[in-house]
Amino acid sequence: MPVIAVDAMGGDFAPEEIVKGVAGASLATAIECVLVGDEPRIQAVLDTLSYDPSHIRIHHAADAVGMQEAPREALRAKRDASISVGAKLVAEGQADALVSAGNTGACLLACAREFRVVKGVRKPALASVYPRHVDHPGQDPLALLLDVGATVHCDAADLVQFAVMGNAWARRASKTARPKVGLLNMGAEPFRGGDVLAAAHERLAALPAIDFIGNVEGSDVAEGRADVIVCEGLLGSVVLKFIEGIAGVVNDVASYAVRQRLLWRLGMRLLSGGLREVAHLTEHAAYGGAPLLGFEQLLVKVHERSRAPAIANAVKLAAKTVRDGVVAEIAAAVQEVRA
Amino acid sequence: MTGPERRLGWVGALRVRRPRRRAAAMLAPVVYRWDLDKTYLKSDFESLAKMMRVPFERAEDKVDEPGVVALMRALRAAARAEGRRSFVYFVSASPPQIGRAIRDKLALDGVEIDGIVFKDQLQHLVRGRFRFLREQVGFKLAELLKARLAAPAGAIEYLFGDDWESDSLCYSLYADVVAGRLDHQALGDILVRLRIDPARLVEIRSLARKIPTADAVRRIFINLERRTPPGRFRSFGARLVPTFNYFQTALVLHEEGMVPLAAVVAVGHSLIDRATFTRAQLRNSLDDLVRRGHLRTHDPALRRDLEESGVLPSTAVPGWWTQRLWRRLRRRRSTPRPLPAKRPVVIDYPRLLDAWLASGGRPGEAAS
Numbered sequence: 001m002p003v004i005a006v007d008a009m010g011g012d013f014a015p016e017e018i019v020k021g022v023a024g025a026s027l028a029t030a031i032e033c034v035l036v037g038d039e040p041r042i043q044a045v046l047d048t049l050s051y052d053p054s055h056i057r058i059h060h061a062a063d064a065v066g067m068q069e070a071p072r073e074a075l076r077a078k079r080d081a082s083i084s085v086g087a088k089l090v091a092e093g094q095a096d097a098l099v100s101a102g103n104t105g106a107c108l109l110a111c112a113r114e115f116r117v118v119k120g121v122r123k124p125a126l127a128s129v130y131p132r133h134v135d136h137p138g139q140d141p142l143a144l145l146l147d148v149g150a151t152v153h154c155d156a157a158d159l160v161q162f163a164v165m166g167n168a169w170a171r172r173a174s175k176t177a178r179p180k181v182g183l184l185n186m187g188a189e190p191f192r193g194g195d196v197l198a199a200a201h202e203r204l205a206a207l208p209a210i211d212f213i214g215n216v217e218g219s220d221v222a223e224g225r226a227d228v229i230v231c232e233g234l235l236g237s238v239v240l241k242f243i244e245g246i247a248g249v250v251n252d253v254a255s256y257a258v259r260q261r262l263l264w265r266l267g268m269r270l271l272s273g274g275l276r277e278v279a280h281l282t283e284h285a286a287y288g289g290a291p292l293l294g295f296e297q298l299l300v301k302v303h304e305r306s307r308a309p310a311i312a313n314a315v316k317l318a319a320k321t322v323r324d325g326v327v328a329e330i331a332a333a334v335q336e337v338r339a
Numbered sequence: 340m341t342g343p344e345r346r347l348g349w350v351g352a353l354r355v356r357r358p359r360r361r362a363a364a365m366l367a368p369v370v371y372r373w374d375l376d377k378t379y380l381k382s383d384f385e386s387l388a389k390m391m392r393v394p395f396e397r398a399e400d401k402v403d404e405p406g407v408v409a410l411m412r413a414l415r416a417a418a419r420a421e422g423r424r425s426f427v428y429f430v431s432a433s434p435p436q437i438g439r440a441i442r443d444k445l446a447l448d449g450v451e452i453d454g455i456v457f458k459d460q461l462q463h464l465v466r467g468r469f470r471f472l473r474e475q476v477g478f479k480l481a482e483l484l485k486a487r488l489a490a491p492a493g494a495i496e497y498l499f500g501d502d503w504e505s506d507s508l509c510y511s512l513y514a515d516v517v518a519g520r521l522d523h524q525a526l527g528d529i530l531v532r533l534r535i536d537p538a539r540l541v542e543i544r545s546l547a548r549k550i551p552t553a554d555a556v557r558r559i560f561i562n563l564e565r566r567t568p569p570g571r572f573r574s575f576g577a578r579l580v581p582t583f584n585y586f587q588t589a590l591v592l593h594e595e596g597m598v599p600l601a602a603v604v605a606v607g608h609s610l611i612d613r614a615t616f617t618r619a620q621l622r623n624s625l626d627d628l629v630r631r632g633h634l635r636t637h638d639p640a641l642r643r644d645l646e647e648s649g650v651l652p653s654t655a656v657p658g659w660w661t662q663r664l665w666r667r668l669r670r671r672r673s674t675p676r677p678l679p680a681k682r683p684v685v686i687d688y689p690r691l692l693d694a695w696l697a698s699g700g701r702p703g704e705a706a707s
Contacts, residue, residue: 027566032619043630047570053583053627054620 001030002322004315005095008037009064009082010102012305016045018101021311023051028312031319034095036061036086061085064102067304071105075113083107087114090297097298097318099289101306107299108150108292115295118331120338124294125162126150126233126301127169130243132224140174144228145184145221148240148290151233156199159183159230160207161334165293166228167210168333172326174227182216182226184235190214200230209336244303289314291321298327368424368494369597371414372483375431375441375455377501377564379407398443404562405614406585406606408448413589413602415451420599424491429455430482432475432504456482476509477535477543483513484546487555497597498559499588502567502581507559508695511575511686514556516547520685523547529688532696558595560588569631574691576684580633586610586621587628593641594634600644607650618652625651 006022008015015035019042022033032055035042039060046056063078065071075084083106089095091114100107108126117124127146134141146166151158163181170179183201185193190201192215204212216226221239231239254271257264289302289310300318302310321327376382381402411427418425427450429441435457445452458478490496498514500506512529515521521529526547530540559579561572569581582588589606592598610616625642628634645651 032623039630047573047631048568050566050568052566054616054623057623057626058630 001032002096002319003032003034003094004318004322005034005036005059005086005089005098006311006315007082007086007098007100007102007107008035008042008058009061010100010107011302012067012101013307014064014101015041017307018311019045020049020308021306022056022315023049024308025312025315026052026055029316029319030055031315032057033315034059034086034089036089037064037082038062059085059089065106067103069103069106071103071109074103074106075109081106081110083110084114087111087297087299090299091115096322097300099300099302099311099314099318101302101304101311101314104149104301104304107301111292111295111297111299115297115299118294118296118327118334120334121165121294122161123147123154123158124150124292125165126236126290126292127166128236128240128290129173130221130240132222135224139224140176140227142174143221143224143226144170144173144179145236145240146228146230146293147233148236149233150292153234154196154232156196156203159196159200159232160203160337161294163204163210163212163228163230164207164333164337165330166230168330169291169293169326170227172324172329173321176227178211179227180213180225181210181228181230182213182220184221184229184231184239185215185217187217188215204230207337209333289317291317291326293330296327296331298322366421366423368426368491369418370426370428370486370490370494370496371411372486372496372498373411373427373429374500374506375429375433377404377503378499378506378562379403379411379429380441380444396437396440398440398447401440401444403444403448404564404585405616406589406609408450409605409609410585410589410592410598410602411448411450413598413605414592417598417602426453426490426494427451428453428486430479430486431456432458432478435459454486456486474535475505476512476533477530477539479506479509480513480516480530481539481543481546483509484516484543484550487513487517487550488546492551493553494555496556497592498556499562500559501562501564503565507561507572507575507579508691510556510559511579512688514559514578515686517550517552517556518554519552521688525688529692532692558591560591562588574686576686577632578684582633583627584610584616584624586616586624587633590625590628591633600641600648603645604648604650607645607648611650618650621645622651 006018008018008022011018015037019035022035023046025031025033027050034057036059039058042058061080061082061084063081065074065078065081065083075081078084083100083102086095086098086100087110090098098111112124125147126149127144128148129142129144131141132143144166146162147154154162163183167179167181170176181204183197183204185197185201187193190205191198197215201215204210205214213226216229218239220226221229222243254268258268289300289306292299292301298318298321300314300321302314306314373379381404415425415427429452438455438457441455498510500510512521512526516526523544527540527544530543556578559575561579561581562585563569563581563583566583567581572579572581580588580591582591586603586607589598589603593600593603607621610621611618625645642651646653
């Protein structure tokens with residue numbers, strides 16, 4: 001059974017919600033978790049919870065990087081920060097993957113310092129699953145979007161590599177033999193979006209290993225035309241946050257309607273089940289976080305506002321990824337394209 | 340060599356040497372009192388259908404909690420090796436109709452007992468007093484006090500229960516009554532608040548007056564079968580040890596000087612062989628116990644011993660065989676010297692009962 005290191009001190013609700021998530025996972029699965037952080041604080045939280053001690057280890061780390069701290073400076077000043085220690089445990093082979101809800105910049109930097117990059121990978125990419133429209137029965141209701149924040153701007157070669165890594169992930173994770181890969185752009189024509197995107201389009205279209213469907217637009221993201229959508233980090237992050245914001249908008253619209261008329265209130269009551277479904281679909285907690293692809297070791301980055309269920313799902317996702325050998329598959333796919 | 344000793348190999352035989360017989364006269368007799376369901380047996384009461392099946396189960400259908408048999412045998416064997424008198428009793432709120440199957444099960448497991456008491460539910464049914472069918476504190480406390488009166492003078496006691504019913508409260512009351520820390524008036528008030536059978540109340544008051552005062556109960560072990568958060572038992576004091584498995588229980592008993600290291604090894608191997616525990620899981624269980632403060636020492640030698648006997652995953656380079664042999668020869672005592680009894684915490688029963696009753700009598704719900 002895989003061993004998953006969990007940064008207990010990262011996130012808006014750390015360590016309580018992180019420890020609670022791990023305690024829940026310890027009862028529901030046989031995954032061994034190593035909680036990295038302030039041992040007395042972690043144990044104090046565990047004492048108030050139902051848990052299985054045989055599936056939980058605590059590795060003490062005296063420091064923690066705050067959510068608002070500048071990553072580089074914080075990691076330099078706090079040598080014993082939980083995220084650094086967690087990344088080190090994974091790099092040394094004491095754990096198979098790392099889960100963190102902490103400061104994204106610090107997570108990426110700590111991993112970049114401790115993890116080994118897959119041979120041939122230029123830049124790692126943070127990938128996130130998101131809900132999409134299902135066209136036919138049996139189609140995976142989740143699609144993959146990458147990069148969502150590991151980079152800011154990329155060149156064509158980076159985007160091609162993201163497509164290769166995303167394709168390998170989707171083949172394993174959603175069991176789709178030939179996932180459809182799209183390039184996020186402002187129009188369907190191959191020359192759209194400037195030199196970088198046009199060059200990436202040309203190179204992806206020439207890759208036989210990938211089922212490239214061409215450019216996809218903003219409206220196609222939710223439509224579900226592609227199983228894997230590739231874009232640079234800045235754009236991906238904006239799209240992801242927009243999707244997460246939908247749940248809030250649905251709630252606001254519903255509250256407005258309820259206040260206005262009795263008839264609308266009754267209508268809302270009838271629709272409430274469906275609205276809850278929509279809110280659930282866009283709820284980040286259900287999807288288990290974003291894997292960082294391109295390293296020989298695995299980081300699953302969870303939303304900063306994550307609570308216990310999201311952490312438990314992230315632990316399960318990390319364990320499944322390790323069991324399925326996804327990282328090795330990505331490395332093989334990258335090598336194949338290079339050759 | 341016995342089973343656990345054989346597992347330790349030829350050098351292990353040197354280590355698991357016969358415990359030095361302490362002067363028998365100095366060793367107080369020891370009484371182990373056990374609950375049955377969820378403590379010894381993995382009884383399944385989760386649904387009415389499963390509950391109805393229990394009386395019809397045969398001995399071979401009954402399943403024991405992982406590691407409990409190895410621990411019970413080790414407790415007896417350790418006492419015998421030291422020349423100490425030991426007694427094992429069960430007090431169960433199950434009906435006496437299942438008695439035969441239970442005795443057969445204990446015989447099958449090779450566990451020697453000195454007595455077993457069941458709750459006569461029939462008298463409550465006949466009299467239509469259905470409220471008392473599920474009442475446990477009054478029944479158990481009365482039976483424990485009766486048994487104490489019959490126990491050898493100066494006997495020390497270890498109590499084993501679980502987190503399903505009221506064992507933590509009942510055993511703590513018993514320990515404090517025997518120790519004279521709970522006066523008769525206070526005990527009466529508590530039992531009235533718990534609404535126990537009035538006939539039992541009279542009996543308990545009378546028994547409590549006759550009990551010779553002695554700080555006899557050394558430890559109360561609560562098997563966290565339903566995974567109750569351990570922090571909820573803090574208000575019961577350090578005397579009560581909530582444990583997640585019998586490897587943890589064996590570790591505490593080893594530190595108390597009640598069982599040798601071979602017993603901890605035997606329980607560990609029993610969990611690995613019969614309950615699909617891994618060595619890493621046992622190491623995590625040990626670490627959990629240390630973090631919760633129930634092992635007084637973070638003993639590297641104990642850890643190394645357990646690693647060398649294959650119960651914990653190996654972490655250290657073992658070194659030359661001569662070094663290993665020297666280490667083993669140096670560890671002359673496999674059963675550590677008994678530690679002085681912990682200073683008992685004065686339990687705030689009125690406050691504990693407020694929380695207990697507010698939570699509907701769920702175990703460990705008392706405010707910590």
